[in-house]
Amino acid sequence: MNHSGRGWRRPGSYHHGNLKEALLEAARKLIEEHGAFGFSLTEAARLAGVSPAAPYRHFKDRDALLAEVAHSGFDRFAARLDAAWNNGLPTPLSAFENLGKAYLAFAREEPASYTVMFETGLAPGTEGERLPAAERSFDVLQRAAEALCRQLPEDARPPIKLVSLHFWTMAHGVATLFSQGGRAAGKVPMTPEEVLESGLLIYLKGLGILPDEGDGGESVSG
Amino acid sequence: MNHSGRGWRRPGSYHHGNLKEALLEAARKLIEEHGAFGFSLTEAARLAGVSPAAPYRHFKDRDALLAEVAHSGFDRFAARLDAAWNNGLPTPLSAFENLGKAYLAFAREEPASYTVMFETGLAPGTEGERLPAAERSFDVLQRAAEALCRQLPEDARPPIKLVSLHFWTMAHGVATLFSQGGRAAGKVPMTPEEVLESGLLIYLKGLGILPDEGDGGESVSG
DNA sequence: TGATTCATGTAAAGGGCTTTTACATCAAAG
DNA sequence: CTTTGATGTAAAAGCCCTTTACATGAATCA
Structure with a gap:
């Protein structure tokens, strides 16, 4: 040992x-x-x-090593997102903000893992088998979408999977556009966290989950 | 010849x-x-x-060829986005929808170009020089953001660069999450175009550019 | 204890890729 | 017609990926 x-x-x-x-x-x-x-x-x-x-x-070969980088990356990613969401506590909204920050923190702290996980086409194993940890990561986003949408009247709720996909889309977009080299860096004097959070707040307002004149509005202008 | x-x-x-x-x-x-x-x-x-x-x-070498793939890709990308936006005609909103579709159409029709442009870290030339065509692509998004935000009272307008970055973020996120292998495909029975359009409509509602109960709401539920 | 076994590492070799160098081909200019 | 410059070839050096036969050593078993 x-x-x-x-x-x-x-x-x-x-x-x-x-x-x-x-x-x-x-x-x-x-x-x-x-x-x-x-x-x-x-x-x-x-x-x-x-x-x-x-x-x-x-x-087995070089690709297997990269696939393992992706696999273990998804393990830590899912654990981290899950911890940040913390079952929607203390409030769904604050937990959701933590979730967004955790997403970006992982992408920044493990850029290599994140790249291999999402950008190489190697993640789903050598033969299209799904990665359970990747599913678990998405599930966290989905649970968050569900908790947030529960604040809407039942007949006004959009499909949960669609909303969680929108979340994923925004988080992934910010993560990659600001990643190393930063094609988006320099275009705007804001951190990725600020860009993501402001975008998500506007989106939640559009869903009717946030009031039209909440603190979200002020943080958008600032 | x-x-x-x-x-x-x-x-x-x-x-x-x-x-x-x-x-x-x-x-x-x-x-x-x-x-x-x-x-x-x-x-x-x-x-x-x-x-x-x-x-x-x-x-010059292998990387130079890939950089040229990215460069020429950005040329066509910018031209295509610009044509789709068509100076915001006939209406900013319809032009904006065309813009989103054009973004995804390029990513689907030229997946190799799109990948090299955004995912390899090779696009900005061998030495961090900016690609004018990449700037032009972003400028189209920015002009769209500006035209849409002009519909808001002046004191309620968020920073244009931030809004255009949100647009880019969503479009890029959808494009990559649905790209070959489709990590997001199968999670939701919708096309990338539907996911992007619904997300953008919700976002625009959140900005106050779309009414709370427009056709956007219906297309979200559908 | 001493031999055996199995996981783990090495050396060597084949084949592919990248890149350079010297040479070959050909179209156009003089 | 000759020269020249752009474009392509052949050969070779060096690196990488991968396999195969062999080496090492820790744990097991008689």
Whole structure:
């Protein structure tokens, strides 16, 4: 159990001790630095201090490693969104704001994971099998949409899946447009959080969930 | 001038005649089929019927070819958005709906271009220089936001750049979430166009640009 | 204790990709 | 007709992906 704990190899030992996690960590670091294109299995192995063939004891091939980056990313993503939503407490609206912030925080703190999860087309496994953690992530958005829409009279409620898709759309749009390189950065003197929150408040007003002249309106002008 | 016109080499001729465009076309086709990862310069050359070294007469390196895919993509993207917006005619709202449809139509018809434009981190040239065509694309959204916001009393208008960023955010989010493989497809029985339009109508209602009980409300429920 | 087994890592090799360099071809200009 | 410049080829170096045969060592079992 003499694991090095942060992905580095025990010096003077034939076996690494924690290679799988070390490779995932190296992959995330390399993707952050050189983009999703500039990732090489050999270089990840070099970072972990092993030969180019060693990764094949833990991953079928290069794509399998990236798929695992996506998979484990979705695990943390779902957990984080779920914790932020916190069952809609203390109020659905404040929980919803926390949810949006958590979404963007994950995209900023794990840009490599987020990229591989959403932008590479590798996430759904080698053969279109769904990722349960990805479903769980979407479910959090859906529960939030449901709780918010419950504030509307029953006959005025739009389809929950549609509303949650709108949420996802906005969060994902802000996350990617502001991500590294920031095609949107510099276009507006606001943080991604402010852009997302203002957009969501306007949207909720449009749904009739927020009053026309709430604090939402002021935070929009500010 | 015996160009083959669609990227294929003249048979029995040493020179290709239209290699640069043929390579761009091959790149888009390969990216569509195998994802942005599975693109190889050698295979593009093979598709065009030339040797692996030939592309270097037209592009500095592999990334330069991809950057050109992004660049030419933004050119067509901006032109298409501009034509759809049509100076806000006949009405800002109908022109705006056309704009949204044109955005999604481009993303669907040129998925490879769209991917390289927004998802690879290669678009802004090798060295952070801005793409004028990318600016022009955003400008169309901004002009639309301005025209729509002009319908509000002056002291109730949110910042134009923020609104156009919200537009971009929603359009980009829908475009990518529904793109190939369709992580969002199957979650909701609607087309991307319906998801985007309904989201934008709700948003515009939230801004006060649309009445609370317009045809927008009905199209949301439907 | 000592041999065996199994997971894990290495070395070497084949094949593909990227890129450079020297050379080949051909159309157009002089 | 010759020259020239643009465009394409061949060959080679270097890197990466992946497989195969072999090496190491920790845990198991007699």
